[in-house]
Amino acid sequence: MSRYEYTIGLETHVQLKTRSKMFCSCGTDFGAPPNTQVCPVCLGYPGAMPVMNMEAIRLTVLTGLMLNARISGYSKFDRKNYFYPDMPKNYQISQYDRPLCEGGFVEVDVGGRLKTVGITRIHLEEDVGKNLHFGVCSGVDFNRAGVPLMEIVSEPQLASPEEALAYLLALKQILLYAGVSDCNLEEGNLRCDVNCSVRPAGHPALGTKTEIKNLNTFKGVQAALSHELQRQVEVLERGGRIEQETRRWDPDLEETVSMRTKEDAHDYRYFPEPDLMPVALDRALVEQWAATLPELPRRKRERFMAQYGLPEYDARVLAADKGLSEYFEAAAAASRNPKGVSNWVMTEMRRRLAEKDAGLEAARITPEAMAELVALVDEGVLNSNSAKEVFLELFERGGHPREIVEVRGLAQVSDVKAMEALVERVIAEHSKSVDDYRKGKTAALKFLVGQIMRLSQGRANPQLAAEQLERRLRAEPPSAL
Amino acid sequence: MSGEKRTSDMVDVRYVARLARLQLTEEEIRSFEAQLAQVADYVRAIREPDVTGVEPTAHATAVRNVFREDEVRPGLDHETVMTNAPVQRDGLFLVPRIVE
């Protein structure tokens, strides 16, 4: 495998979270009966004209800001001409040479390593209708026609299907962060076209690329890329040549299939859309929009490190998830030990959520309760075993940590008198170990502490138990038995 | 791109008619080719004036930023829409099978 290098670039189409369509006031609800969210504009009736949805522009600009892109001072829409039954006007209103955002990058977590992937451009266009097939006919539903689609084009800087997946996950997180899209894959909110090529390792020039269109699951992207790259390698190994072409991923056959190639040359005849005036966004307006943005993950990560003294890894994991980072901050605000809070959120909390395959809303433990739990551990009231038990109770059912500790009697036995009784009982029951200890087998002490823990049902403070045991064994002469 | 094989200003009627989804008879192709050759020859005059540094005009006015609010308004009712459909089934516009 390492004899070849992969080059992958993604075009990600994102359905924006708007109430109405890109160029008309029809609704965007998913799953409405066919052809019920349509009007003269999105049906391409003669005489109908598009008018830009300001919110779609705003959401695209927000995305640009989140992805560190340049917001164009001058942008325009163009007509992309091609015939297809799901295209009402037989041209798509898109952006050709003056997109809303240019440049930018996104930081991607590739197996614990941070990689920066360049963004070429972000532009806005309208979606097409949906085709359903039966027998010798196809039926077209135009409900989706005209829904705003934002296209994010990455630089060809991804080196493996895994990196492509990591890029998509990072992108999705950011889009959710900014509230730009619901990113609902089942409803087709995110769709990808991927470009990929292979070349012998160390070879300076890129190989011929192929494009795989319309992948609508992340798994599909990964699988299609794996198979397509493998196919390209095999073609080269056989001494063949890669054709520059568009291919389609067939998930049932688990292979990519060539789509009609040269027969229909892609001569889109782009030209400026005369029905729409250019967009020249005022700096002040962009700044006003930027002010509504949540803190960028990168900025937040740096702040978490500085403000809470978190290690970089913790800060990055927390900052990457909007909900989790907000939860952490709320809990940390109520706690004297932010690192302690972070430990709980990073480990127990994420593990439980992952087990349930659920979002943060599934956790019943309030940030305040989390802070209190950390405090109970720090105060020595709870040992780590009991603390986990309390956490689980809080996580599943909520409540106040101190009440749970009380009701369940989980407070550590740190009381000297109570501990004395336990020590005496263990010494009486395990004379053999006591002897061993006195003969110099220090390991026997560990056993005896374990017995105290068992007797106390785990509530004994292990440190105190060891101290008192030691003191007692040294103090008493062996002959007394 | 197929531009390379058409270096002259001869209008490749067959190619363009395909792009524009127009079926033409051989006779139409011949007559359009002759007529459009004349037109193409005539419009070549636009290359005479010096346009270096001249901004293109895409719109007759200089207005910018014409937006609408993101509000949903009722569209057309389904029955009205389908009465215009040449062929329909189950509320869908019917076309011959699309091969994707």
Place this chain on the structure above:
Amino acid sequence: MAGDLNTLTLHEAEERLARGACSSVELVQDLLGAIRERDGLIGGYLAVNEEDALKQARAADAARARGRRGALLGLPVAIKDVLNIRGEPCTCASRILRGYVSSYDATVVARLRAAGAILLGRTNMDEFAMGSSTEHSAYQLTRNPWNPDRVPGGSSGGSAAVVAADEALAALGSDTGGSIRQPAAFCGCVGLKPTYGRVSRYGLTAFASSLDQVGPMTKDVRDAARLLKVIAGRDPMDSTSLDEPVPDYESFFAEDLSGVCLGLPQEYFVGGLDTEVEKAVQEAIRLCEKLGARIVEIRLPHTRYAIATYYIIATAEASANLARFDGVRYGYRAADPRDPMDLYTRTRAEGFGAEVKRRIIFGAYVLSSGYYDAYYACAQKVRTLIRRDFHAAFERCDAILTPVTPTAAYRIGEKTANPLQMYLGDVFTVPTNLAGICGLAVPCGFTGEGLPIGLQVLGPAMGEPQILRVGYAYERAAGWGRRKPWRSGGAGPAKEAP
């Protein structure tokens, strides 16, 4: 019983309605009478809905009796069949829109309705407004009321003919490269191409979106001013419509032209201009001078590139605008298509006429890979030069006077064989659309054969008040409007000038 209310102008009819001298029903009846009598020969209307027009008239009379007023209450207007009228077909004189019923009103139609107007009928045109003679209608020929062997001009030939033949009081047309002004000149009526963006295009089936405008075609300048006031103004459904106040254009009218400076572009008075047309226009200029206008010579040096520029831009935009006619959602559809490709290519082959196909092909060609820069991008730059010409000219004058057309109406069939010849006839009107400015056609005399000649008054963007003022003063002083092509009593078309 048959009266001659059909011969009135809009404002005359309004005045009679206001003082109760006639009813809207009577007005409609006289118009329907004239249509029955003449339109078989003229062929200006594609459809007249008699029942519905009378119903609208009765409603208008009742509303007036209840005290309602409206700028056009009870006044019938004919509509070029390129504008959508809810519940009615909109054919654009094309087979491809056969079966299409509009489900919405064009904004201008909605504004006419709101002002109380009666929609009398839909008028013939060149298919999709592509043509200058109305010979390119898929449905019928329209004849020039002044001489039935002549074309009425186009593309708004139906609207011009029905206004000239007193089959309508007024009409709406659309103008992409002269389609209002040229037929107005050929038929001896008034036609106004407003500033780009002055009137909403929403519901106007697009030919070339960056050039199209809807405008009035009337019997006199006052009516044009009145209709414009009703249809003009910003429309949230048309992003290109301008957010500028709509003045009362009639308030600018004056009997003289003192203080007005009129420019004469040398480039418009050159070879190819018919001597009779030139003479009539020169006389009109002298009359304007007599009325107090100052005349200056101006230059519009890029005029000679206008037609080439226009044909590239207009056909390019048209090739995309007409892509939607594919037999999927509405309109004509070829029988038994094998696959989507077959559906498209045959539907469009059978649905479009030759002129439309020619322009779609040329438009797709100038945009196609390898040619874009040489044609379309270059044309956009030359368009800038043409706009600058006018900007500079209007620094020196308030309005520009030119002929509307190089010749008067030509014979039916005379130019159909040579498309380029027909395109060249638009030389004086096309620059207006490229520059986005406004232009008015006003009758300025007749040829020896009795065919009308038109004077064009051009104004800068939003210059409608001054061009209407010039048109009004000239029309009033010249008095050409009193001549009618149709002898009263319905004896038939006047063969010679009376």
